[in-house]
Amino acid sequence: MRPFDDICGYLSLPLAERKENAARAQEALDLVAGQQNAGRQPEAGGDHAWTVQHARNIAQTFAFATVDLADPASVTAAERLRDQAMADNVLWWQRNTGHKVLLSPHNGHVGYRSTHPDMYPRTQGALLRDRLGRGYAAIGFSFAGGSFLTKDTSLDGEWKPVTVPAARPGMNEHSLDRVRHRDFYLDLRTAPAAARTWLDRARPVYDAGSTFIPEPLPVLALGRAYDVLVHLHRVRSADPL
Incomplete structure (x- = not known):
């Protein structure tokens, strides 16, 4: 072959x-x-x-x-x-x-x-x-704004930078970004009851992958998706070699 x-x-x-x-x-x-x-x-x-x-x-x-x-x-x-x-x-x-x-x-x-x-x-x-x-422990990442590389279609085309604005109210990232730490991680398995209630509700999220659709944003309940969450205030797209 x-x-x-x-x-x-x-x-x-x-x-x-x-x-x-x-x-x-x-x-x-x-x-x-x-x-x-x-x-x-x-x-x-x-x-x-x-x-x-x-x-x-x-x-x-x-x-x-x-x-x-x-x-x-x-x-x-x-x-x-x-x-x-x-x-x-x-x-x-x-x-x-x-x-x-x-x-x-x-x-x-x-x-x-x-x-x-x-x-x-x-x-x-x-x-x-x-x-x-x-x-097995799933560690997810979130970010409240910045840029990343993506494509128009997942299996075709060139990688290009896309910039998104700061997360708006109602998004998971907007609430996470109000924490006093700029970047932080959170063990969702040990979160208190009030936090668990918030984490188990699906809300809009930034989901940057091979493709990115800005509207409508997909929704995700963070507490049901991951065991640990790493939140970043801002991300920057990679530099192509």
Whole structure:
């Protein structure tokens, strides 16, 4: 199979060709997985286990790349596959290495609730919580204003800076920014009852990801989405290299 490092360019190929490649990737995974010596249990973290994991990741990537961007149902199915694959890969890593893992995805993946449930009905964070229980902690980020890089469409185009004004009344970030600390973190699991009541109510939030839609802003209940929240007064967009 020929590798690809440009997902946007690859998605311009005919859907039938991408599906054929995905089938080949799955066949390669099955062949690699079948090379374990008969009657011998796989060695956790051994060479064969790692090789199968690499092949699995390739197959997952090609499967995700069969998405039909013109079909909303296909996009939702692809995003469901994506978060499931990301969760499975993290679980594999943790169990085969025995290490603690610091996972750094977008808020919409790391948390338990999505600001776009139509596209992300089940997040990576929710899947990890199902498997790890309290062994998993979701840390979300919020900001009250500033700039960031985003695109017009998530899988096409160039990254460009977008600036948003200070959070307005009624937004989660507006209340968070009234705290006397400019930047702070809060353990939502130990918040007092009055704060929990406030945190469990869904309000508009800034949600900066691959794309950004300024109006209408999505809503999120912070207390239901994260275990810990890091709030920043202002952010600045990254400098492209």
